[in-house]
Amino acid sequence: MANFSDTIYALSSGSLPAGIAVVRISGPAAETILKRLTGKAVEPRIARLLVLRDEQGEVLDQALTLFFPEGMSFTGEAVVELHLHGGKAVLRAVLDAIAAFPNTRLAEAGEFTRRAFINGRMDLTAAEGVADLISAETDAQRRFALSNAVGDQERLYSGWREQLIEARALIEADLDFSDEGDVPGSVADAVLEQVHALRVVVEEHLSQTRRGEILRDGFRIAIVGEPNVGKSSLLNAIARRDVAIVSYEAGTTRDLIEVALDLGGYKVILIDTAGLRETDNIVERLGIERARTAAHQADLVLHLHVAGTENPSKLDVPVQTLSVATKADLLPDGVPADSVALSTMTGDGLSDLLVEIEHRVTEAASGMSLLLPSRERHVQHLRQTHLALERSQRTHLPLELLAEELRIAADHLGHITGAIGVDDLLDVIFTRFCIGK
Numbered sequence: 001m002a003n004f005s006d007t008i009y010a011l012s013s014g015s016l017p018a019g020i021a022v023v024r025i026s027g028p029a030a031e032t033i034l035k036r037l038t039g040k041a042v043e044p045r046i047a048r049l050l051v052l053r054d055e056q057g058e059v060l061d062q063a064l065t066l067f068f069p070e071g072m073s074f075t076g077e078a079v080v081e082l083h084l085h086g087g088k089a090v091l092r093a094v095l096d097a098i099a100a101f102p103n104t105r106l107a108e109a110g111e112f113t114r115r116a117f118i119n120g121r122m123d124l125t126a127a128e129g130v131a132d133l134i135s136a137e138t139d140a141q142r143r144f145a146l147s148n149a150v151g152d153q154e155r156l157y158s159g160w161r162e163q164l165i166e167a168r169a170l171i172e173a174d175l176d177f178s179d180e181g182d183v184p185g186s187v188a189d190a191v192l193e194q195v196h197a198l199r200v201v202v203e204e205h206l207s208q209t210r211r212g213e214i215l216r217d218g219f220r221i222a223i224v225g226e227p228n229v230g231k232s233s234l235l236n237a238i239a240r241r242d243v244a245i246v247s248y249e250a251g252t253t254r255d256l257i258e259v260a261l262d263l264g265g266y267k268v269i270l271i272d273t274a275g276l277r278e279t280d281n282i283v284e285r286l287g288i289e290r291a292r293t294a295a296h297q298a299d300l301v302l303h304l305h306v307a308g309t310e311n312p313s314k315l316d317v318p319v320q321t322l323s324v325a326t327k328a329d330l331l332p333d334g335v336p337a338d339s340v341a342l343s344t345m346t347g348d349g350l351s352d353l354l355v356e357i358e359h360r361v362t363e364a365a366s367g368m369s370l371l372l373p374s375r376e377r378h379v380q381h382l383r384q385t386h387l388a389l390e391r392s393q394r395t396h397l398p399l400e401l402l403a404e405e406l407r408i409a410a411d412h413l414g415h416i417t418g419a420i421g422v423d424d425l426l427d428v429i430f431t432r433f434c435i436g437k
């Protein structure tokens with residue numbers, strides 16, 4: 001275990017005032033601090049309601065106290081939790097009292113989790129999972145993040161890495177002993193077969209990248225169409241608030257306007273865009289460019305046209321597109337049953353559209369397994385792993401080079417979990433956490 005000499009502390013629960021405020025203290029002085037604040041002997045892992053006093057004997061608060069000994073805590077260090085009354089003055093008084101002990105300081109963002117990682121309590125994917133879990137807003141995000149936080153991803157990638165390390169050991173043993181009358185090449189053949197199987201598995205895993213992104217970052221839906229067809233009205237109707245400006249003037253919306261929703265437990269991002277048309281107006285043209293880009297990058301495009309008019313210009317996007325007729329209230333005979341039609345004025349057809357969208361989101365995001373790449377950092381290393389595995393399968397590759405490719409592949413997997421060479425990464429990863437985590 002790494003030996004940190006300073007003891008860190010922070011408010012680990014949400015903003016105050018609140019019912020309770022949880023202060024976490026981690027480090028070598030944690031136990032002493034608890035003893036001195038309470039004047040009582042410390043029992044590990046037993047919750048006790050005790051009066052806290054500062055060094056002058058002044059009562060600070062009555063708190064539920066917990067002590068986790070070294071090796072049995074979140075960070076791996078001795079940890080104290082104080083469940084205080086959740087008032088700002090209470091918190092300030094207690095933090096001041098803790099600060100009065102030597103070698104203590106306020107924790108930096110993500111520092112508790114960082115210590116947990118350095119002390120081997122969790123790997124990097126689990127630490128990232130914890131960060132995702134804290135920011136999870138929908139049920140799908142929560143389930144995905146939790147699976148990562150409890151180490152599912154780590155087990156997957158470490159398993160692959162071990163296979164590769166073993167395969168390489170076999171090859172190197174073969175190299176060392178090949179002059180002793182072994183049948184040359186037989187080991188290599190067996191290893192190559194195994195490596196091929198793993199390559200297929202990694203490939204399949206990488207093909208699920210978009211599904212992981214959808215679960216974590218959301219399913220993106222671009223609303224596009226000519227000016228004035230009611231795109232912004234639809235965004236507002238679905239978001240149930242006035243997010244975008246609506247007006248009878250054509251060319252009202254210029255920027256992209258994004259709204260995040262929870263649809264069927266999935267995070268969905270709805271994007272309103274500028275109406276598509278030929279124009280000399282520079283600002284509008286920039287807006288239209290953004291609209292086209294948004295449509296290209298979306299998971300689903302809602303292509304709007306006014307009911308009863310021809311669905312205009314074909315939208316040339318390599319994306320699932322749903323044609324939607326708007327302003328259905330203006331049609332005297334209603335709309336044909338085979339198309340999606342709605343009116344934001346009367347609300348007709350909106351729930352049908354939402355059902356259809358939810359159906360598409362579920363189709364894109366659901367799957368048997370939550371073992372998916374969860375972030376770009378992982379995807380990059382997985383791609384490098386895959387490339388090295390591909391190279392390792394070139395015909396007539398000398399065994400030394402085969403072993404080297406296997407090492408490269410294994411190292412990239414090690415980078416994902418943090419098993420190797422990540423010092424420079426830690427700042428980037430952990431400073432994205434909030435203080436107290």
Ligand SMILES: Nc1nc2c(ncn2[C@@H]2O[C@H](COP(=O)(O)OP(=O)(O)OP(=O)(O)O)[C@@H](O)[C@H]2O)c(=O)[nH]1
Nearest residue numbers: 227228229230231232233247251252253275344345
């Ligand atoms: N009758 C009727 N009018 C609607 C409906 N939805 C929108 N409108 C009207 O159509 C006009 C244009 O609506 P917007 O939502 O601003 O249209 P838009 O597609 O965002 O337009 P741009 O931003 O200019 O591209 C406004 O006057 C709205 O009040 C509807 O369902 N029925």
Ligand SMILES: [Mg+2]
Nearest residue numbers: 231232252253
């Ligand atoms: Mg608009």
